[in-house]
Amino acid sequence: MRFRRGMAYFAAIMGIACGLCRCAGDVPQHDAGAGHVPMVQGLPDTVTFADVAPIIRKHCTGCHRPGQVGPFPLISYQDVRRKAKTVRKMVVGRWMPPWPADTAYSRFLGERTLTARQIAIIAKWVDQGAPAGDTSGLARLDPSAWAQGGMPPGMGPPDAVVWLPEPFFLPGDNRDRFIITKAPFELSRDTFLRAVEYVPGNRRYAHHMNAAMISYAAGAKKDPGKGFAYIDADSTKSLDAYAELGLQNDDGSWPLLTPNMVNYLPGLSPPVYPPGIGGYRIARQGAFLLNTLHFGPSMRDTVDRSRFNLWFGRVPPERPMKELFLGTLGSSPVVPALVVPPDTVMTFRTSMQVPSDISVLSINPHLHLLGRSFLAYAVAPSGDTIPLIRIPDWDFRWQFAYTFPRMLHIPGNSVIQVEVVMDNTAANPNNPFSPPRTALAPAGKHMRTTDEMLQFFVNYVDYRPGDEAVELGQ
Ligand code: HEC
Numbered sequence: 001m002r003f004r005r006g007m008a009y010f011a012a013i014m015g016i017a018c019g020l021c022r023c024a025g026d027v028p029q030h031d032a033g034a035g036h037v038p039m040v041q042g043l044p045d046t047v048t049f050a051d052v053a054p055i056i057r058k059h060c061t062g063c064h065r066p067g068q069v070g071p072f073p074l075i076s077y078q079d080v081r082r083k084a085k086t087v088r089k090m091v092v093g094r095w096m097p098p099w100p101a102d103t104a105y106s107r108f109l110g111e112r113t114l115t116a117r118q119i120a121i122i123a124k125w126v127d128q129g130a131p132a133g134d135t136s137g138l139a140r141l142d143p144s145a146w147a148q149g150g151m152p153p154g155m156g157p158p159d160a161v162v163w164l165p166e167p168f169f170l171p172g173d174n175r176d177r178f179i180i181t182k183a184p185f186e187l188s189r190d191t192f193l194r195a196v197e198y199v200p201g202n203r204r205y206a207h208h209m210n211a212a213m214i215s216y217a218a219g220a221k222k223d224p225g226k227g228f229a230y231i232d233a234d235s236t237k238s239l240d241a242y243a244e245l246g247l248q249n250d251d252g253s254w255p256l257l258t259p260n261m262v263n264y265l266p267g268l269s270p271p272v273y274p275p276g277i278g279g280y281r282i283a284r285q286g287a288f289l290l291n292t293l294h295f296g297p298s299m300r301d302t303v304d305r306s307r308f309n310l311w312f313g314r315v316p317p318e319r320p321m322k323e324l325f326l327g328t329l330g331s332s333p334v335v336p337a338l339v340v341p342p343d344t345v346m347t348f349r350t351s352m353q354v355p356s357d358i359s360v361l362s363i364n365p366h367l368h369l370l371g372r373s374f375l376a377y378a379v380a381p382s383g384d385t386i387p388l389i390r391i392p393d394w395d396f397r398w399q400f401a402y403t404f405p406r407m408l409h410i411p412g413n414s415v416i417q418v419e420v421v422m423d424n425t426a427a428n429p430n431n432p433f434s435p436p437r438t439a440l441a442p443a444g445k446h447m448r449t450t451d452e453m454l455q456f457f458v459n460y461v462d463y464r465p466g467d468e469a470v471e472l473g474q
Pocket of ligand 1: 091
């Protein structure tokens with residue numbers, strides 16, 4: 001639950017460590033040649049970049065630009081031309097843009113999918129030699145239209161930026177690192193936070209990050225910056241780490257904490273909801289507590305200096321966001337216990353009863369490498385099925401938070417069901433081990449990418465009549 005909590009939560013949130021990694025090869029695992037160009041009537045005889053650019057800008061440039069997850073930019077004509085053949089292959093094979101959710105099962109905001117016509121246009125353009133044509137009518141792309149991080153252009157630049165106070169030195173010893181650290185801040189006054197985004201300094205090695213927010217009551221802490229250090233989470237107990245970070249109030253008591261508030265996974269943008277829905281109160285003095293900052297193995301010495309971008313809200317968060325957390329480390333068990341022996345394909349389930357009527361805003365499925373498919377739905381007391389998400393071909397590289405176009409009402413006493421297939425055979429191209437080894441979620445330890453887990457997060461507000469009509473787009 002994303003409420004202000006005290007001390008008790010400090011220990012609990014430490015459990016929300018997990019590892020996402022993109023290190024098992026850069027090539028999409030699927031046979032990209034499998035797709036075919038859709039037959040579409042009425043395409044222009046000559047397709048030029050003027051026809052292609054709007055598609056690329058809308059669906060590709062968000063990730064394919066400097067500082068983002070895409071391995072090369074797709075902004076200018078030259079950028080796209082240089083990659084024309086692979087671009088064709090990726091869009092025809094439907095591997096790019098990445099959108100693993102089945103749009104025939106449920107719909108979400110910002111779906112990254114191309115229409116048959118858009119795919120046909122790109123294919124025809126490449127087949128005709130990728131001509132520039134007349135691009136004078138093309139609106140100039142204004143790079144400042146993109147906020148500095150990965151937020152949609154409409155958000156504008158952040159209202160405040162909170163840096164981690166010191167660069168982190170990542171030695172080139174080819175080891176995973178799990179770090180606990182904090183980014184203290186002092187604003188001019190208590191205010192409201194509409195959205196917050198974590199921007200890693202070094203995207204190459206930033207695997208995931210989970211942060212809570214600490215709020216100091218007026219006068220409780222003279223200097224939130226005191227006691228700063230990067231702490232190795234593998235060798236320090238969390239409470240010792242929090243004391244070493246100097247998180248306590250000046251009188252030794254613990255400040256208020258909003259757990260699990262900011263997450264980073266490659267390709268994930270934080271959800272932004274209409275004013276008054278979700279959002280947070282943010283105290284004048286506080287800190288982001290990065291209770292897991294996971295760096296992947298690096299072969300050479302490097303540094304990271306990350307930051308948080310903050311967008312303030314004009315109105316108080318009237319309907320606070322709450323969270324159901326199913327599966328590994330969450331409040332519902334995985335059945336059978338999540339152990340995947342070598343050379344098996346197994347189905348795992350987890351389910352949870354919804355205590356009262358809720359309005360779901362977004363959901364976030366999470367598995368690691370052995371995941372094959374993911375299905376989640378709710379069964380209402382009436383017997384009706386409410387589809388949530390179906391991912392027929394799980395790809396651990398794309399762990400999105402999926403936001404519904406409108407609030408989704410789930411009646412009280414419905415049961416949320418999650419059904420996952422894990423494939424620990426040699427036939428799974430993402431299998432990190434050859435020959436396969438037993439995979440499980442080790443208790444009390446940080447999860448590495450090669451461990452397995454099954455999690456499903458449901459972000460909601462308490463239901464009010466009429467919520468079904470509330471649009472969640474910006
Ligand atoms: C959500 C972010 C995202 C979006 C949106 C996106 N890409 Fe990518 N793209 C990536 C990432 C990340 C990779 C690298 C793949 C990897 O690391 O496995 C990639 C790889 C590629 C590659 C190289 C694949 C290879 O095997 O060499 C091409 C080509 C590509 N993207 C084209 C596109 C096109 C065209 C679009 C829009 C239609 C697009 N991408 C949209 C993130 C994105």
